[in-house]
Amino acid sequence: MIAERWLNMGVLLAFLAIPLWALAVDEPFTITLATRAAILALAAVGLNIALGIGGLVSLGHAAFFGLGGYAMGILGFHAQSFTALELGPLTIEGTKSMPVIWAVAVVVSALAAWVIGLLSLRTTGVYFIMITLAFGQMFFYFAISWGAYGGEDGLSIYVRNGFPGLNTLVPIQFFGLVFGILCLALALQARLRLSPFGLALNAARQSPARVEAIGLNPMRLKLVAFVLSGAITGLAGALFADLNRFVSPTMFSWQLSGELIILIIIGGVGRLMGPVIGAALFVALEHWLGGLTDFWHVWLGVVLLGIVLFARGGVVGLLTGKAGPHV
Amino acid sequence: MTTLLIIEQVLNGLQFGVMLFLMAAGLTLIFGVMGLINLAHGSLYMVGAFAAAWVAGATGSFLLALGAALAAAAVAGVLVEMLVIRRLYRAAHLDQVLATFALILIFSEGTRWVFGSFPLFLDIPDALSGPVSLPGGIQYPLYRLTLIGIGLVVALFLWWLTARTRIGIQIRAGENDREMIAALGVDISKLYTLVFALGAALAGLAGALVGAIQSVQVGMGEPVLILAFVVIVIGGIGSIRGAFIGAILVGLTDTLGGIFLPELFKLFMEPGAATQTGSALASMSVYILMSAVLIWRPTGLFGARA
Amino acid sequence: MSDAVLATFGLNKAFGALKATDDVSIDLKPGEIHAVIGPNGAGKSTLIAQISGALAPDSGRVTLLGQDITGLSTAERAQAGLGRTFQVSALAMEDTVLENALLGATGALSRAGRLFASLGRDTELQERAAAALQRVGLSDVAGTRCADLSHGQRRQLEVAVALTLRPKAFLMDEPMAGLGADGSKRMTGFLDGLRSEAPILLVEHDMDAVFSLADRISVLVYGKVIATGSVDDIRRSPEVRDAYLGESA
Numbered sequence: 001m002i003a004e005r006w007l008n009m010g011v012l013l014a015f016l017a018i019p020l021w022a023l024a025v026d027e028p029f030t031i032t033l034a035t036r037a038a039i040l041a042l043a044a045v046g047l048n049i050a051l052g053i054g055g056l057v058s059l060g061h062a063a064f065f066g067l068g069g070y071a072m073g074i075l076g077f078h079a080q081s082f083t084a085l086e087l088g089p090l091t092i093e094g095t096k097s098m099p100v101i102w103a104v105a106v107v108v109s110a111l112a113a114w115v116i117g118l119l120s121l122r123t124t125g126v127y128f129i130m131i132t133l134a135f136g137q138m139f140f141y142f143a144i145s146w147g148a149y150g151g152e153d154g155l156s157i158y159v160r161n162g163f164p165g166l167n168t169l170v171p172i173q174f175f176g177l178v179f180g181i182l183c184l185a186l187a188l189q190a191r192l193r194l195s196p197f198g199l200a201l202n203a204a205r206q207s208p209a210r211v212e213a214i215g216l217n218p219m220r221l222k223l224v225a226f227v228l229s230g231a232i233t234g235l236a237g238a239l240f241a242d243l244n245r246f247v248s249p250t251m252f253s254w255q256l257s258g259e260l261i262i263l264i265i266i267g268g269v270g271r272l273m274g275p276v277i278g279a280a281l282f283v284a285l286e287h288w289l290g291g292l293t294d295f296w297h298v299w300l301g302v303v304l305l306g307i308v309l310f311a312r313g314g315v316v317g318l319l320t321g322k323a324g325p326h327v
Numbered sequence: 328m329t330t331l332l333i334i335e336q337v338l339n340g341l342q343f344g345v346m347l348f349l350m351a352a353g354l355t356l357i358f359g360v361m362g363l364i365n366l367a368h369g370s371l372y373m374v375g376a377f378a379a380a381w382v383a384g385a386t387g388s389f390l391l392a393l394g395a396a397l398a399a400a401a402v403a404g405v406l407v408e409m410l411v412i413r414r415l416y417r418a419a420h421l422d423q424v425l426a427t428f429a430l431i432l433i434f435s436e437g438t439r440w441v442f443g444s445f446p447l448f449l450d451i452p453d454a455l456s457g458p459v460s461l462p463g464g465i466q467y468p469l470y471r472l473t474l475i476g477i478g479l480v481v482a483l484f485l486w487w488l489t490a491r492t493r494i495g496i497q498i499r500a501g502e503n504d505r506e507m508i509a510a511l512g513v514d515i516s517k518l519y520t521l522v523f524a525l526g527a528a529l530a531g532l533a534g535a536l537v538g539a540i541q542s543v544q545v546g547m548g549e550p551v552l553i554l555a556f557v558v559i560v561i562g563g564i565g566s567i568r569g570a571f572i573g574a575i576l577v578g579l580t581d582t583l584g585g586i587f588l589p590e591l592f593k594l595f596m597e598p599g600a601a602t603q604t605g606s607a608l609a610s611m612s613v614y615i616l617m618s619a620v621l622i623w624r625p626t627g628l629f630g631a632r633a
Numbered sequence: 634m635s636d637a638v639l640a641t642f643g644l645n646k647a648f649g650a651l652k653a654t655d656d657v658s659i660d661l662k663p664g665e666i667h668a669v670i671g672p673n674g675a676g677k678s679t680l681i682a683q684i685s686g687a688l689a690p691d692s693g694r695v696t697l698l699g700q701d702i703t704g705l706s707t708a709e710r711a712q713a714g715l716g717r718t719f720q721v722s723a724l725a726m727e728d729t730v731l732e733n734a735l736l737g738a739t740g741a742l743s744r745a746g747r748l749f750a751s752l753g754r755d756t757e758l759q760e761r762a763a764a765a766l767q768r769v770g771l772s773d774v775a776g777t778r779c780a781d782l783s784h785g786q787r788r789q790l791e792v793a794v795a796l797t798l799r800p801k802a803f804l805m806d807e808p809m810a811g812l813g814a815d816g817s818k819r820m821t822g823f824l825d826g827l828r829s830e831a832p833i834l835l836v837e838h839d840m841d842a843v844f845s846l847a848d849r850i851s852v853l854v855y856g857k858v859i860a861t862g863s864v865d866d867i868r869r870s871p872e873v874r875d876a877y878l879g880e881s882a
Contacts, residue, residue: 122622122625126364131560133553134617138611141610141614142607195750200739200745203728210719211708213723214797215740216740265425295440298437300429301431301432304428309411312422
C-alpha cells in the first residue's frame with residue numbers, strides 16, 4: 001500500500017512528465033490530450049468539493065461548465081466581431097484576454113451556483129440529484145434555443161485568447177497555464193479540507209444534526225461549498241472552450257455532468273487526487289479504446305460497473321488501501 | 328389562435344403526457360418499492376422501440392411488434408435486474424446513479440453495434456392511420472388518439488393492480504417495510520424482479536408506441552428518461568397517482584408552452600424577439616415547473632415527507 | 634422561576650388527535666440535575682425536540698437564561714448556550730475522536746467561516762478540543778476513528794463534544810443508553826461532577842442513575858407532567874406508582 005501523499009506527488013509529476021516527453025519527441029497531439037485531461041480534472045476538482053466533502057450529488061454541474069464556456073464564447077465572439085454586448089444600460093466590450101475571461105467565468109458561475117444552491121439545498125437525496133439535473137437542463141435548452149450565439153450549432157472562436165507573456169497557441173505553453181491553475185485549485189482544496197470550514201462541511205455530510213447542535217447551519221456550509229465548487233467548474237469551462245476554440249450547448253448536457261461524476265468515482269470520491277487520476281484515465285481510455293473500436297463506450301460502461309460494484313473508493317482507495325468517505 | 332387549435336394542442340399534450348406516464352410509472356414503482364434510481368430506464372424504452380421496429384420490419388404485423396417490444400424490454404429488464412441492479416438495492420444513490428449510467432453506455436453503444444447509427448422506422452398500422460373526426464369538427468390523428476386511450480387503460484390497470492390485487496398489497500407493503508413483507512412469507516427478491524420486469528415492459532411499450540411517430544434510434548431514450556424523472560419528482564417519488572398527474576402536467580406544459588409562450592410574448596414585445604424569448608422559455612418550461620414544485624414542496628406533490 | 638437557567642412554559646404539541654406534549658412547564662435551576670422520566674411513549678422525545686429546536690411547539694415558550702428562545706433555530710440555541718447530547722450517537726463516524734471534538738470547538742468559537750485557515754495551527758481550537766477530551770478521559774484515543782470506538786466511548790465523546798461548547802445548560806438525551814453497569818456507573822460519576830459547571834436536564838431510562846443523580850425529578854405521562862419533586866417525593870408518589878405499574882391513575 002502507498003501513502004496517499006506519495007501517490008499524490010507521483011500523479012502530479014507524471015502529469016507534468018507526459019507532455020514534456022511529448023514535447024521532446026514532437027507529439028503535439030499528446031500535449032493536447034494532456035491539456036484536455038487537466039481541464040476535465042479541474043472541473044471535477046470543483047465538483048469534488050461539493051460531492052466528496054459536502055456529499056452533494058449534483059447531476060447539474062454541466063451548468064457551471066457551460067456558463068464558463070459561454071463566458072469565454074460570448075466575450076470572444078464580441079471581440080472578434082468588434083461589436084459590444086448590450087445588456088440594457090450596460091455595454092460590455094468583448095475581450096481576448098484570458099484573465100478577464102476567467103474572472104467573468106468565475107463570477108458568473110459562482111452567482112449561478114449561489115442561486116441554484118439556495119433553491120436546490122431545500123431538498124435532499126434523490127430530489128437534490130434531480131433538481132440539479134433540472135437546472136442543468138434549463139441551461140442546456142436555453143442555449144439551444146437562443147439563436148444569438150449560435151444556438152444548437154455553437155459558436156467558434158477563431159484564435160485562442162491570450163495570456164500576458166505567453167503564446168497560448170503553443171500547446172505546451174497552454175498546457176503549462178492549465179496545469180498551473182489545476183495545481184492552484186488542488187492546493188486550495190487541500191487547504192480547505194484541513195480548515196475549520198472543511199471539518200464542519202465534512203461533518204455536515206455525515207451528521208447534519210450534530211453540526212446544528214454545535215451551533216452551525218449545515219445548509220449555509222453546503223451553500224458555500226456549492227458556490228466554490230461551481231466557480232471552479234466554471235473556470236474549467238472557460239479553459240475547455242479555449243482549448244477547443246468552440247462552445248456549444250453540449251457543454252451544458254447532462255451527460256457531461258454524469259461524466260464529471262464518473263471521473264471522480266474512477267479516481268476516488270473525496271480524495272484530493274481522485275479527479276486528477278480519474279480524468280487522466282478517462283482521457284487515456286477514451287483515446288486508446290476509441291482508437292481500437294468505435295464502440296468504446298461499451299467498455300467504459302463495463303469498467304465503470306466494475307468499479308461501482310467491486311472497487312469502491314476508486315483508484316486512490318485501491319492503491320492506498322483506505323476506504324473513502326461515504327456519499 | 329382558434330379554439331380548434333387549442334383543443335388539438337391539448338390533445339397532443341395529453342398524448343405526450345400519457346406516454347411519459349408509461350415511462351414514469353415504472354420508474355416510480357422501482358424507486359418506491361426498491362429505493363433504486365434507474366437511469367437505464369430510457370435504455371429499456373429504446374430496447375422496446377428497436378424490438379418493435381425489427382419485428383415489424385420482418386413480419387409486417389404491428390401487434391406482433393408490440394408484443395415483441397413488451398417481451399424484449401421485460402427480458403432485458405429481468406437480465407439487468409438479476410445481473411446488476413440486485414447488488415445496488417442497499418447501495419448509496421451515488422452508486423446507483425453511476426452503475427445505471429454505465430448501463431446506459433453499454434445499452435446505447437451495444438445497440439449501435441448491432442443496428443448501426445442510422446434510424447429505423449416503424450410505420451403506423453393501416454387500421455390506425457389517418458385522421459378521425461371528433462365532435463366539433465376537429466380532425467385528429469386516430470393513432471395519437473389511440474395512444475391516449477392505451478395510456479389511460481394502463482393507468483387504470485396500474486391503479487387496479489396496486490389497489491386491488493394481492494401483488495399490489497405486497498408491493499405497497501414492500502414500500503413500507505422490507506422485513507414485514509419477508510415475514511409474511513413473500514419471496515422478496517422474486518417480487519423485486521417482477522416489479523422491475525413490469526416497469527421495463529411499460530417502458531418498452533412506450534418506446535414501441537412512440538417509435539411509430541418518431542424515428543427509432545440510439546439515444547432516443549435519454550430525453551424521455553429525463554422528462555420521466557421530472558414527472559416522478561413533480562408527482563412525488565413512489566406515487567403512481569403522482570406520476571400520472573405529473574405526467575399530464577409535464578405533457579401539457581411542454582406542448583402548450585411551445586405554442587403559447589411565443590404568442591404571449593408577442594403581446595408586449597416585437598415579434599422576432601418574442602418568438603425567440605418565447606421558444607427559449609418554452610423549452611425550459613418543464614424544468615421551471617419542476618423547480619417551482621420542489622421549492623414549494625421539497626418531496627413533490629404526493630411524496631412522503633422526508 | 635426567574636433564577637431558572639432553562640425553562641419551558643406551557644408547551645403544547647399535538648400530532649393529529651394525539652397530544653404528545655400537554656401544557657408542560659419545567660425548569661432547570663443553577664447547579665442541579667433535573668431528570669425527566671416517563672414510560673415509553675410518554676412524549677420525552679417530542680419534549681426534547683421542542684427544547685432543542687428541532688420541532689416547533691403549537692404553543693408555549695422555551696427560555697434560556699431568561700431569554701425567549703422559542704423562535705430560534707437549533708444552531709442559534711446552541712450558540713445561545715444550550716449543549717445537547719443525542720440518544721443515538723450523532724457523531725461524524727468517519728472522523729477521528731479529536732476531529733469530532735474540534736468540530737464542537739469550531740462551532741463554539743465561530744470558526745466555520747475560515748475557509749482556508751489551518752485547523753492544526755489554531756491553538757485556541759486545539760486546546761478547547763483537547764481539554765474536553767481530557768475531561769471525559771478520551772485523550773488516549775484522540776487519533777482513533779469514531780467508527781472504531783466502543784459504544785461506551787462514543788457516549789463519552791457525545792458528552793465531550795457538548796463540553797467544547799461550554800454551555801450554560803446541558804440537555805442530555807439518555808446518556809446511559811446501551812451502557813453496561815460499569816459504564817453507567819462511570820458516566821454517573823462524571824455527570825455528578827458536571828452539574829456545578831452547568832445544570833443538566835437529563836432525560837433518562839436508567840432509574841438507578843436517575844435516583845442517584847437527580848436533585849429533582851419530573852414524571853411525564855401521556856405528554857403531561859404528573860409530578861415534580863425530590864427523589865423521595867417521587868418514590869412515594871402514588872400517581873407515579875400507578876403510571877409505572879399500569880394501574881388506572
